[in-house]
Amino acid sequence: xxxxxxxxxxxxxxxxxxxxxxxxxxxxxxxEIKSPVHLGIGGEAIPVGVCHCLPENSKYFGTYRNHTLxxxxxxxxxxxxxxxxxxxxxxGGGKAGSMHLMAPDRGLMATSAVxxxxxxxxxxxxxxxxxxxxxxxxxxxxxxxxxxxxxxWESLNFACLHxxxxxxxxxxxxxxxxxxxxxxxxxRSIPESVGxxxxxxxxxxxxxxxxxxxxxxxxxxxxxxxxxxxxxHLTYFRFLEHVGPKEDFAAGYRPAPTEAERGGRDPVAxxxxxxxxxxxxxxxxxxxxxxxxxxxxxxxxxAQAAPSPSPPDLLTDVFS
Amino acid sequence: MTFRDALALGMAREMEADPSVFVFGLDVPxxxxxxxxxxxxxxxxxxxxxxxxxxxxDALTGIALGAAISGLRPVLVHIRADFLLLTMNxxxxxxxxxxxxxxxxxxxxxxxxxxxxxxxxxSAQHSKSLHGMFAHFPGLKVALPSRPQDAYSLMRAAxxxxxxxxxxxxxxxxxxxxxVDEKVKVELGKASVIRKGAALTVAGVSWMNVEAMKAAxxxxxxxxxxxIVDVRSVAPFxxxxxxxxxxxxxxxIVADYDWVHAGFSGEIATRIxxxxxxxxxxxxxxxxxxxxxxxxxxxxxNLFYPSxxxxxxxxxxxxxxxxxxxxxEEFFSYEKNFKGPF
Numbered sequence: 001x002x003x004x005x006x007x008x009x010x011x012x013x014x015x016x017x018x019x020x021x022x023x024x025x026x027x028x029x030x031x032e033i034k035s036p037v038h039l040g041i042g043g044e045a046i047p048v049g050v051c052h053c054l055p056e057n058s059k060y061f062g063t064y065r066n067h068t069l070x071x072x073x074x075x076x077x078x079x080x081x082x083x084x085x086x087x088x089x090x091x092g093g094g095k096a097g098s099m100h101l102m103a104p105d106r107g108l109m110a111t112s113a114v115x116x117x118x119x120x121x122x123x124x125x126x127x128x129x130x131x132x133x134x135x136x137x138x139x140x141x142x143x144x145x146x147x148x149x150x151x152x153w154e155s156l157n158f159a160c161l162h163x164x165x166x167x168x169x170x171x172x173x174x175x176x177x178x179x180x181x182x183x184x185x186x187x188r189s190i191p192e193s194v195g196x197x198x199x200x201x202x203x204x205x206x207x208x209x210x211x212x213x214x215x216x217x218x219x220x221x222x223x224x225x226x227x228x229x230x231x232x233h234l235t236y237f238r239f240l241e242h243v244g245p246k247e248d249f250a251a252g253y254r255p256a257p258t259e260a261e262r263g264g265r266d267p268v269a270x271x272x273x274x275x276x277x278x279x280x281x282x283x284x285x286x287x288x289x290x291x292x293x294x295x296x297x298x299x300x301x302x303a304q305a306a307p308s309p310s311p312p313d314l315l316t317d318v319f320s
Numbered sequence: 321m322t323f324r325d326a327l328a329l330g331m332a333r334e335m336e337a338d339p340s341v342f343v344f345g346l347d348v349p350x351x352x353x354x355x356x357x358x359x360x361x362x363x364x365x366x367x368x369x370x371x372x373x374x375x376x377x378d379a380l381t382g383i384a385l386g387a388a389i390s391g392l393r394p395v396l397v398h399i400r401a402d403f404l405l406l407t408m409n410x411x412x413x414x415x416x417x418x419x420x421x422x423x424x425x426x427x428x429x430x431x432x433x434x435x436x437x438x439x440x441x442x443s444a445q446h447s448k449s450l451h452g453m454f455a456h457f458p459g460l461k462v463a464l465p466s467r468p469q470d471a472y473s474l475m476r477a478a479x480x481x482x483x484x485x486x487x488x489x490x491x492x493x494x495x496x497x498x499x500v501d502e503k504v505k506v507e508l509g510k511a512s513v514i515r516k517g518a519a520l521t522v523a524g525v526s527w528m529n530v531e532a533m534k535a536a537x538x539x540x541x542x543x544x545x546x547x548i549v550d551v552r553s554v555a556p557f558x559x560x561x562x563x564x565x566x567x568x569x570x571x572x573i574v575a576d577y578d579w580v581h582a583g584f585s586g587e588i589a590t591r592i593x594x595x596x597x598x599x600x601x602x603x604x605x606x607x608x609x610x611x612x613x614x615x616x617x618x619x620x621x622n623l624f625y626p627s628x629x630x631x632x633x634x635x636x637x638x639x640x641x642x643x644x645x646x647x648x649e650e651f652f653s654y655e656k657n658f659k660g661p662f
Contacts, residue, residue, distance in 0.1 A: 059390070093423030100421040109389055109426070114413050120379035121414065124386020124394075131368065131392060132343065147474075154376030158383065161374065315426035318458050320482035 004278045008259045010052060010209060011275060012288055013075075017068035018268050019289070019296045020077060024067075024084065026244040027300060035097040036067040042207065042239040045267035046171050048072045049212025050139055050232070053220060054167075058137040059129075062111040064099040065171075069141060073106045075182035079294055081303035082119065085190045088309040095309075099212045100212075115176075116142060116149035119168070123155045126164035137220075139167040145176030147193070148184055160197045167219060168199075168231045171206060173238040178253050190233050199229045206234030207264075209271045237265035324494040326468040330475030331395060333502070337366050337635065338393060341479055342369040345380065345397035345433075350627060354397055355435070355494050372411045377403050381410035381432070388430040394481055401434035402448045416459035431478045436490045436526065436577070439621070440660035442616040443611035449526065449577050451488050452584030453597065455518060455555035461485040461508050462555040464577075466529040468498040473506035481508060490527040490577070495657050509556035517545030520571035520635050523562055523588055525551050528575035528607070528626065530652065535631035538649060539582060544639065546631075554584050562588070563595045570601040571638050580608035582585075602638045607631065627651065 021039045028037065040047075047069040051060065062069040070080060076091070083090030084098055086220045099113040109125060112118045122140035129136040146152050147170065170190060174181045187193045191201045195266050203214040211261050212234060219230035237257070240246035249256035263269050272285060321329070335341045336546055346553050348354060349362040349370050361370040373380055377398065384394040398404060404411070411432075437446040442625040455462045461483055465471040471489070478485035485508065503533075506512075514529060515536055529550045536546040547569055549562050565571045572592050576585035585606040607626040615621055628651055636643055 011516040061386075091423070092421055092425075095423050097422050102422045102425060104389070104422065104425050109386075110414070110418060110422075112407060112414065117382070117409060117414060120382025120410070121386040121389075123379065124383035124388075125390045126386075128390035128392050131387070151376075151378045151382065154374070154379035155382070156372055158376060158379055304434060317420045317422075319461075320419065320427045320429075 004280060007278050008280065008288070010048060011271060011285070012193055012292065013052070013072045014044050014209060014268055014271055015289060016077070016292050016296070017071045017074065018047065019292050020071055020080065021067055023296050023300050028245040032304065034086060035084055035099070036243050037084070037245065038243050039240050039245065040068050042265060042267065043171055043173065043236040044068045045212050045271070046169065046206045046234050046236060047141060047210040049209050050169055050216045053213055053216035054137045054139060055135070058107055058139065059122070059125045060108050061118040061138070061140040062108065063115070063118070063142055064111065064113045066101050067098070067112040069111070070101040070108060071105060073108050074103045077299035078302060081299045084308050085303040085306065086308060087303055087306040088313065089306050090201045093309060093313065093317070107300045109245050110245065116146035116151050118142070119146065119152055120155040120158075122166060123159045123164060126159060126166040127162065130162065130164060137165055137167070139169055141169045141171055141288070143176070144170055144172040144174065144181060144190065145184070147190060156194065156197055156199070156229070159297070163198070163228045165223060165227070166229045167216070168229060170231065170233045172233060173299055174235070174237045175238055175241045175254075180254075191231075194231045199224070199231050201231045201233070203233040206236040207267050207270060210274055215311070219262070221259070295319045321468050321499065321500040322473045322494065323357070323489075323496045324356040324507070326472035326474055326500050327489065328359045328361065329413060329500070329502075330472040331358070331479070332361060332364060333368060334476055334479040335361065336443060341393045342399065344371050346373055346375060347399065348372050348397050348605045349467060354399055355373055355421065357489070357494070358397065367623070377406040377561070381407035382414065384430045384432070385410060385415050385428065388428050389418070389426045393429050394519045395433060395479060398432070400432040400446050401436050401450050404432070404434055404450055411454065411460070411661070412457055414455040420459060420495065421633045428484050429482045430482070430484050430535060432486045434486065434488050436488055438491055438527070439658060440662070441616040442614065443616040449488060451525070451554050452576070452578050452587070454486050455557070455584060458610050459484065460555060461553070462488070463508055463553045464530040465490045466490070466493060466526055466550055466553060467506060467514070468496060468500050470506055470512070472500045473504050474508065474552070477506055477508050488526065491589070492527055492654060492658065493530070496530070496652040509553045509558060511558035511561040512550045513547065514550045514551055514604065515546065515548040516568060517547040519544045519546060519639060520573065521547045521562070521565040521569045522575045522631060523549050523551055523572060525554070525575065525584070526577040528577050531626070531628040532575055532631055534628035534651060535635065538628070538632055538644060538646070539635060542644060544635070546562040546635065551588075553624040557587075559595070561589055563592065566592050566596045567599050570599055573607060573634050575626060576606065576608040578608055579611055580606050581611050583608060605634050605638060607634065607653045
């Protein structure tokens with residue numbers, strides 16, 4: 001982190017995502033958000049950190065667990081909540097829902113509910129940048145489960161063959177829905193598996209925003225020096241169920257973390273600790289929290305009151 | 321000009337007109353040039369605009385999408401339509417619906433070309449057409465030219481279109497010659513009446529138009545004139561042109577180039593039944609593949625595919641005619657100008 005100001009800017013992004021998702025958890029039992037929500041609590045530092053390190057005009061691709069990515073790129077809590085409520089004013093006009101949030105004008109080109117599906121699309125965007133001779137960067141986010149899909153390897157191979165300027169960002173929480181990595185991986189390790197390709201490979205603790213920033217910057221530096229893709233392997237802890245607003249430790253497929261473990265895997269708590277060492281006071285952080293909480297609250301209320309799409313909207317946007 | 325040259329010319333003209341157009345796919349620039357249909361492109365436009373790829377059809381389709389939403393106009397080529405089944409996720413879950421899911425924020429201008437194989441033992445994995453299955457997805461346009469002019473003009477229209485367009489090209493059509501006027505524009509989504517006649521309408525898809533023309537030639541000798549509507553575009557589907565024809569003839573054979581069960585021919589027949597209910601003199605008949613995977617050997621293949629003879633016999637039955645003596649009649653036999661290996 002270069003400065004206190006930079007750290008506070010990042011803190012706002014991290015917290016906006018966390019507070020927005022906590023708001024969803026609060027509102028979800030009312031059954032008014034009729035969209036499957038894959039909450040990213042525990043994983044916020046990865047999109048916040050990666051997007052922070054890439055230039056403006058970069059293109060991003062994500063998954064169904066995309067709330068932080070959308071919010072960090074747009075800051076648009078109005079469009080976000082309106083989409084979750086299926087309103088006409090939503091980011092996708094009520095046709096996207098939580099799983100397909102997009103904001104092409106802010107660089108978020110596509111997200112998908114089908115694992116690994118946006119990976120080749122991101123490679124296509126990187127190829128388009130090369131084709132046009134532009135300096136655009138591309139980053140694609142995907143979970144560790146995506147590495148079991150064939151298209152991941154097809155895409156990695158193509159990107160490495162053509163030395164495209166693309167960051168593959170593996171958000172590794174060790175779970176594919178409820179299946180542990182140990183029941184899914186026939187390979188020894190993720191970085192080792194990717195290591196055979198002509199691509200920079202970096203790993204780190206994705207719960208730590210400062211680590212994400214450091215690793216992304218290192219990737220960018222290496223990509224500038226030696227033009228080939230980079231693969232960032234970042235681990236994190238998924239605090240909630242695969243889909244839905246609740247914790248699910250009682251289901252028995254994984255142990256509940258202790259308080260100490262929670263603190264050690266919570267990106268917000270960890271980063272607040274780092275902010276203290278940058279001389280940011282608790283009241284200063286509380287003020288930011290309170291301001292963002294008001295924004296989130298206002299956006300969610302506005303969304304609840306907003307009109308739904310009208311019947312003719314069903315048939316629009318099928319074709320250009 | 322041959323159908324294959326018309327395809328290449330259509331792409332070349334669009335590549336000249338717009339530097340964002342590029343053509344790619346497995347072996348696209350190799351010495352065989354996709355049966356000649358990508359001839360001269362790499363020489364004219366260079367390897368950045370016409371290039372071969374690794375074997376990764378699924379990723380290539382996503383790459384085409386990524387390029388399209390980034391402002392380029394990719395043309396992705398598959399030497400067999402069967403390989404599209406490797407790409408269903410990108411086509412069905414992304415390409416067909418990304419614009420809709422974005423609330424209209426992105427455009428998806430891309431073309432996917434796929435060749436339908438037949439003969440010389442193409443068998444179950446090199447012979448599918450699949451157009452009906454793709455026409456089923458909202459958000460996709462699907463065209464099947466059967467004449468060189470349409471190969472040229474529909475190719476140009478497809479590349480210019482701001483939506484995903486799939487073009488299915490029958491391998492046997494590649495050798496068909498015809499006049500190509502570069503100035504002729506053909507809109508996607510329009511059928512074409514390729515033969516006028518009063519007795520019976522044949523709605524032909526792809527190669528079946530060639531078979532229908534042969535059937536019409538045979539029946540014309542006894543004064544029975546078939547009208548042939550080349551459907552050309554199965555999505556969007558030009559219902560009006562076909563309905564106008566069937567309203568006059570009162571008879572219709574849908575000659576699809578696909579399996580009959582749950583196929584595009586059922587869609588057409590339903591629409592005709594609904595629109596022409598009081599004017600039909602006989603129920604709409606459908607011709608298509610027998611309901612088996614495509615066999616390899618020629619003897620079984622002959623039974624699998626519908627032909628001009630099936631059109632003739634079906635028309636005779638519908639019109640209450642005696643069977644024409646077909647002894648000595650020469651029907652299409654691919655071995656005359658195609659001996660494989662592919």
